[in-house]
Amino acid sequence: MPAPLRLRLDAAALIANWRALDRLSGTAACGAAVKADGYGLGAAGVVARLAEAGCRDFFVATWAEAATLEHLDVEVAVLHGVRAEDMAAALRGHARPVLNTAAQIARWREAGGGRCDVMVDTGMNRLGVSVEQVQQGLLDGLQIDTLMSHLACADEDAPANARQCAALHALRGRTAARRLSLASSAGIALGADYAFDLTRPGLALYGGVPREELAGVVCQVVTPEAQILQRRTLASGESIGYNALYTATAPTEVAILNVGYADGYWRGFSNTGSARIGDAVLPVLGRVSMDLTAICVDAAPLLAEGDWVALDYSLPHAAALSGMSQYELLTGLGARAERVWG
Numbered sequence: 001m002p003a004p005l006r007l008r009l010d011a012a013a014l015i016a017n018w019r020a021l022d023r024l025s026g027t028a029a030c031g032a033a034v035k036a037d038g039y040g041l042g043a044a045g046v047v048a049r050l051a052e053a054g055c056r057d058f059f060v061a062t063w064a065e066a067a068t069l070e071h072l073d074v075e076v077a078v079l080h081g082v083r084a085e086d087m088a089a090a091l092r093g094h095a096r097p098v099l100n101t102a103a104q105i106a107r108w109r110e111a112g113g114g115r116c117d118v119m120v121d122t123g124m125n126r127l128g129v130s131v132e133q134v135q136q137g138l139l140d141g142l143q144i145d146t147l148m149s150h151l152a153c154a155d156e157d158a159p160a161n162a163r164q165c166a167a168l169h170a171l172r173g174r175t176a177a178r179r180l181s182l183a184s185s186a187g188i189a190l191g192a193d194y195a196f197d198l199t200r201p202g203l204a205l206y207g208g209v210p211r212e213e214l215a216g217v218v219c220q221v222v223t224p225e226a227q228i229l230q231r232r233t234l235a236s237g238e239s240i241g242y243n244a245l246y247t248a249t250a251p252t253e254v255a256i257l258n259v260g261y262a263d264g265y266w267r268g269f270s271n272t273g274s275a276r277i278g279d280a281v282l283p284v285l286g287r288v289s290m291d292l293t294a295i296c297v298d299a300a301p302l303l304a305e306g307d308w309v310a311l312d313y314s315l316p317h318a319a320a321l322s323g324m325s326q327y328e329l330l331t332g333l334g335a336r337a338e339r340v341w342g
């Protein structure tokens, strides 16, 4: 049964974004963060297309996510490392762990685990061993592919960026790591110093713009499209939706769309979002419901029950309108939508 909601996914835009980020990464390789099911786009579909374009390094959060990519024959690293209950999966070797703690490292050594990545904390204080632990030899003897760190404030011009960058540079040569890696999407825009040997963009691959420098570079990849379930005319003075948040001041042509906040079309789009058919702009009327959203179709009165409209979903603009982050706007998508690559 075809769903009444779909995500139109632009493969050419995804690949163009990866190529642009790869160019900006200079001599460093450019990987892809595909955790959270490829930021809502579907990890397997994203990985297949990026691998075809030449991307070699993929990052997921968990072993369950890694398992969904097993059939694709690509290099996958699992950012959350290995808990005891992950070891059976990890030792099968279809992905490598990013070890984050002394306990994870001990677990990996004791099990005779081979190639791994390591996260070193340079100031974010989230995951990773400390710089001091690395200096004291905690990683000695490990077969490390990539020694990585993660920037806390890369989307701002914060002094912490240069400090974190210097802290990772200071570890060059201290371990057997084949590569060093620091930059995610925003970090790539900070310049060549931040690229090291491998970059790990996520957001910008999918059309997100974390820093102005990337505004002209990144293209939109995802467009949600919803089907019209009902048409009606609102008389002047009538209101619509929960809590009657919109009242018509003139007769208004309305379409009810099969999309709501349970689909990731958040309540912040109430009375602010819009849809589009051709050049006609169709503003959201009233409150977004769980499964339904009303739009004004005065600009396209021929729209009928069963027709489809595209939601305006340019991520920087949609984030400003809805009060959600560009990350949340992506990762919320997809639970009930059909994904259509074109």
Ligand SMILES: *Cc1c(COP(=O)(O)O)cnc(C)c1O
Pocket (backbone or CB within 6 Å): 033, 035, 079, 150, 183, 184, 185, 186, 200, 201, 202, 203, 204
């Ligand atoms: C999510 C993540 C990335 C990608 O970050 P974006 O801001 O989406 O580009 C890179 N590295 C790590 C460790 C991450 O957790």
